[in-house]
Amino acid sequence: MPNAYQSMSTESLDEEIKHLETEVAHLRDQHLKLDMARGKPSPQQTALSKPMLDVLDSSTPLVDGDAIVDNYGTPEGLPSARRLAGQILGVDPKNVVVSGSSSLNLMHDLVAHAFINGVAGAEPFYRQGEVKWLCPAPGYDRHFKVTESMGIKNVPIPMCEDGPDMDTVCELVEGDPTVKGIWCVPKYANPTGITYSDEVVRAFASLKPAAPDFRIYWDNAYVVHCFGGTDDQLLDIFQAVREAGNRNLVYEFGSTAKVTFPSSGIAFVAASDDDISEVRKAFSVERVSSEKMSQLAHALYLRDLDGVRAHMRKHAAIVAPRFALVQSKLGEGLGSLGVATWSNPHGGYFVSFEGPKGSAKRIVALMADLGVKLTPAGATWPYGKDPNDSNIRIAPTYPSLEDLGQALDVFVVAVKLVSAKIAREERG
Numbered sequence: 289m290p291n292a293y294q295s296m297s298t299e300s301l302d303e304e305i306k307h308l309e310t311e312v313a314h315l316r317d318q319h320l321k322l323d324m325a326r327g328k329p330s331p332q333q334t335a336l337s338k339p340m341l342d343v344l345d346s347s348t349p350l351v352d353g354d355a356i357v358d359n360y361g362t363p364e365g366l367p368s369a370r371r372l373a374g375q376i377l378g379v380d381p382k383n384v385v386v387s388g389s390s391s392l393n394l395m396h397d398l399v400a401h402a403f404i405n406g407v408a409g410a411e412p413f414y415r416q417g418e419v420k421w422l423c424p425a426p427g428y429d430r431h432f433k434v435t436e437s438m439g440i441k442n443v444p445i446p447m448c449e450d451g452p453d454m455d456t457v458c459e460l461v462e463g464d465p466t467v468k469g470i471w472c473v474p475k476y477a478n479p480t481g482i483t484y485s486d487e488v489v490r491a492f493a494s495l496k497p498a499a500p501d502f503r504i505y506w507d508n509a510y511v512v513h514c515f516g517g518t519d520d521q522l523l524d525i526f527q528a529v530r531e532a533g534n535r536n537l538v539y540e541f542g543s544t545a546k547v548t549f550p551s552s553g554i555a556f557v558a559a560s561d562d563d564i565s566e567v568r569k570a571f572s573v574e575r576v577s578s579e580k581m582s583q584l585a586h587a588l589y590l591r592d593l594d595g596v597r598a599h600m601r602k603h604a605a606i607v608a609p610r611f612a613l614v615q616s617k618l619g620e621g622l623g624s625l626g627v628a629t630w631s632n633p634h635g636g637y638f639v640s641f642e643g644p645k646g647s648a649k650r651i652v653a654l655m656a657d658l659g660v661k662l663t664p665a666g667a668t669w670p671y672g673k674d675p676n677d678s679n680i681r682i683a684p685t686y687p688s689l690e691d692l693g694q695a696l697d698v699f700v701v702a703v704k705l706v707s708a709k710i711a712r713e714e715r716g
């Protein structure tokens with residue numbers, strides 16, 4: 289169906305473009321400096337966790353059950369931190385390793401382990417010739433960079449309303465032994481905000497990979513990050529794997545980067561008995577043991593899943609109005625034009641925006657010109673190549689509500705102008 293600009297007479301369209309260019313000139317004169325680029329919590333959100341800094345002092349007993357906190361040891365993480373991580377991911381703590389402060393770092397470590405040492409007795413990737421990785425797109429740019437940086441070939445997979453296109457995933461995983469992994473953000477995905485349906489989770493769990501060293505990288509980064517209304521329900525992947533008669537198929541990741549402090553949270557990985565034992569062995573080469581003071585502080589402060597959920601409700605009270613503002617500004621500004629669609633997630637950190645074909649780079653460039661920074665166009669695709677040049681990731685959490693409102697007003701004008709110009713160019 290033609291959009292509003294495509295339906296206009298050429299004369300009206302030229303008028304509209306002139307009018308929008310005047311609006312753009314006014315906005316340029318405002319010398320704005322706004323940032324909607326990265327998925328970072330706002331200062332109000334990180335302030336929520338400041339009391340965690342008070343739970344440790346020089347009188348705190350530096351033991352955790354049998355584990356010593358102020359010395360080497362317990363490389364798998366403190367028992368209380370593993371219990372907490374197990375509750376967040378819904379897995380047995382014995383299948384969890386808590387290590388470091390960044391889940392992306394753990395993902396990188398495990399791809400590097402596969403690359404250098406090999407997984408489950410298979411040849412290391414570096415000796416296997418071409419190795420491929422499936423990348424549901426739009427997806428998380430930093431995932432794609434991990435595999436790209438090791439020379440692994442990233443293969444885009446279409447994203448549907450309920451998760452990656454599983455027909456394509458099955459065909460490639462089961463038919464091609466050079467396919468070694470897939471990046472997944474199964475709940476409140478970055479950037480689409482969707483949660484994988486039960487059918488999609490079961491299809492993942494039933495995969496019969498052609499490569500014995502294939503693993504699903506199940507990055508459950510937003511597992512507790514609901515906005516406070518309906519919380520999407522994600523099927524337990526490990527349970528589904530067991531029901532499908534599979535065993536060693538999934539590494540699940542999580543962190544408290546967006547629960548407490550980005551870069552100073554705790555990060556964790558869960559896997560089957562065999563896989564977690566291999567993970568522990570691989571990590572033992574890299575470090576003696578991990579940051580246990582931070583683990584202790586997290587366990588004392590958050591305590592358990594109820595504690596995490598109570599804390600996340602405070603985050604929700606801050607972020608929900610921002611996401612509501614995105615919906616109202618885009619709805620009011622663009623809803624009747626038919627030039628774009630955008631996601632309306634129940635949680636997570638992003639809204640995924642689809643403009644006309646060939647518009648994303650132009651919109652992002654125009655926004656930069658008007659003083660509003662967005663995630664680079666194409667970033668949500670492997671190698672930065674969005675085939676339609678249409679996807680833009682909106683990250684509304686960091687700016688204040690006022691700044692966000694202003695940034696969205698500019699965005700609406702930029703989308704209108706670029707869409708109108710594209711409609712005009714289509715006529716020659």
Ligand SMILES: Cc1ncc(COP(=O)(O)O)c(C=O)c1O
Nearest residue numbers: 327390391392473478509543545
């Ligand atoms: C899907 C996803 N995974 C991982 C991360 C990074 O987490 P961490 O700080 O624990 O490395 C992000 C951050 O934006 C993310 O969106």
